[in-house]
Amino acid sequence: MKKIDRLSFDKIIYNIERLDDYLRGKKIYPIHIDAGLVLGCNHDCLWCYAANKIYNNKFDFVDSEKFIATLRKMHALGAKSITLVGSGEPTLHPDFAKIVVELKHIGYEIGLFTNGSVLDKKMIDIIVDNLTFVRISFNGGNKETYEKVHKREHFDKVIDNIKTLLQKRKEKKQDFPTIGVQHGTNHLTIGSLIDAVKLFKQIGVDYLEVKPILFISQKPDGSRNDLNWSSAKSILEEAESFSDENFAVYPKYEQFMKVLGQEEYKKRNYDYCHGCFFSTSLEIDGSLYVCVNHKDDFLIGNVFDDDFEEMWWSKKHLDLIKSIAVNRCPKACRMDPLSRFIQEIKEPNKQIHPNFL
Numbered sequence: 001m002k003k004i005d006r007l008s009f010d011k012i013i014y015n016i017e018r019l020d021d022y023l024r025g026k027k028i029y030p031i032h033i034d035a036g037l038v039l040g041c042n043h044d045c046l047w048c049y050a051a052n053k054i055y056n057n058k059f060d061f062v063d064s065e066k067f068i069a070t071l072r073k074m075h076a077l078g079a080k081s082i083t084l085v086g087s088g089e090p091t092l093h094p095d096f097a098k099i100v101v102e103l104k105h106i107g108y109e110i111g112l113f114t115n116g117s118v119l120d121k122k123m124i125d126i127i128v129d130n131l132t133f134v135r136i137s138f139n140g141g142n143k144e145t146y147e148k149v150h151k152r153e154h155f156d157k158v159i160d161n162i163k164t165l166l167q168k169r170k171e172k173k174q175d176f177p178t179i180g181v182q183h184g185t186n187h188l189t190i191g192s193l194i195d196a197v198k199l200f201k202q203i204g205v206d207y208l209e210v211k212p213i214l215f216i217s218q219k220p221d222g223s224r225n226d227l228n229w230s231s232a233k234s235i236l237e238e239a240e241s242f243s244d245e246n247f248a249v250y251p252k253y254e255q256f257m258k259v260l261g262q263e264e265y266k267k268r269n270y271d272y273c274h275g276c277f278f279s280t281s282l283e284i285d286g287s288l289y290v291c292v293n294h295k296d297d298f299l300i301g302n303v304f305d306d307d308f309e310e311m312w313w314s315k316k317h318l319d320l321i322k323s324i325a326v327n328r329c330p331k332a333c334r335m336d337p338l339s340r341f342i343q344e345i346k347e348p349n350k351q352i353h354p355n356f357l
């Protein structure tokens, strides 16, 4: 039996009313928001798009009051969940704890992407008390690879912090937050992938996501992915074979196939992006773009200054979405699986005789 896993867009089925409204042409607002708290990072990962803000060691922070007020309005319009991520390290925000507590109070389910290197006792308590998931970005299964990618000697420190998170959750007798690790994978890191799987299984995290590194123009060398699909596939399958009832390995097969140029993913089945209506991203200055991959000319407006509700269904936003040539979007962009699925619902393939159950 096919199971819906925690990293798949099949989960849209749990929001069937919103999907149905969208398919009937009603105005819907996003279910999920990705938000940055900090523009900049204390790490310097080889391939990271936050790279331009890493070197000067100055971090820009979101204005907590404006941020919380905006998120309150978005929640009232139907937003349910928020992932703290962005172009930098969210846990560096001086109000990190306050922001998390306020968002929870508003009613959000909260997720966090973090490099896990600056978590102290208080932050770990806040995370364990309030979050639905925390996913630590950890690239490499040994010190040498990790330090080559992150360019920081934080291997042991981050492992200790992950252990403390797990210990705290156990002490509090909770099932949440789920505690997972994400592993960026290319020709530099695949050699230690199986070591990473063994390490994190032994530590006792809930899951390991194995995702491909995507090319970004700001880091043309660091973000190269020279893997070859047939040899990568067998290593990904080996990694997945370590899954059991307490530990899941999720290789993002489709993303790898897209990045590594597999034929069936060369063309999209939709003309404009559906996924962007269901999940959106906020920049730390309040800028709302059509999608994280389309900035500059694709600014819808500023949610700190203008009314989000008006902005979302403005002609400008709709025109911008429809103006994006999706076949030129980054190959493995986040919303592609959801957009493909929605298009299949909108226009079923009659060859599969959809009404025969």
Ligand SMILES: C[S@@+](CC[C@H](N)C(=O)[O-])C[C@H]1O[C@@H](n2cnc3c(N)ncnc32)[C@H](O)[C@@H]1O
Pocket (backbone or CB within 6 Å): 041, 047, 048, 049, 050, 085, 086, 087, 088, 089, 090, 113, 114, 115, 135, 136, 137, 182, 184, 212, 213, 214, 215, 216, 223
């Ligand atoms: C930019 S970071 C921000 C949050 C936090 N600092 C962290 O590392 O989780 C979010 C995620 O983007 C991933 N990422 C950055 N650059 C990437 C690239 N070129 N290809 C694939 N993933 C990338 C990182 O590995 C990380 O998992």
Ligand code: SF4
Pocket (backbone or CB within 6 Å): 040, 041, 042, 043, 044, 045, 048, 049, 050, 051, 087, 088, 089, 114, 115, 137
């Ligand atoms: S830790 Fe996150 S934001 Fe920082 S450089 Fe690495 S991927 Fe980028």
Ligand code: SF4
Pocket (backbone or CB within 6 Å): 273, 274, 275, 276, 290, 291, 292, 293, 294, 324, 326, 329, 330, 333, 334, 335, 336, 339
């Ligand atoms: S990059 Fe992906 S998510 Fe963004 S508009 Fe294109 S298809 Fe949609």
